[in-house]
Amino acid sequence: MFFLLSKLLDFVLLPVLWLLVLLVAALLTNRPARRRNLLLFALLLLVLGSNNALLNETLLVWELPQ
Helix, strand or coil, X not given: CHHHHHHHHHHHCCHHHHHHHHHHHHHHXXXXXXXXXXXXXXXXXXXXXXXXXXXXXXXXXXXXXX
């Protein structure tokens, strides 16, 4: 059970999956303001998710000092 849950969470937490969900939602919505907000959030997720410097700094903050 734990193995299945860990693999499912690994898939659900991928930034690429969230990016695709946001882009599909932006394509399917009819309201221009919501479409713009979804596209801006997708762009923000793309920049933050693909920036290695920000990811490294986040991981350094998360680690315990030795």
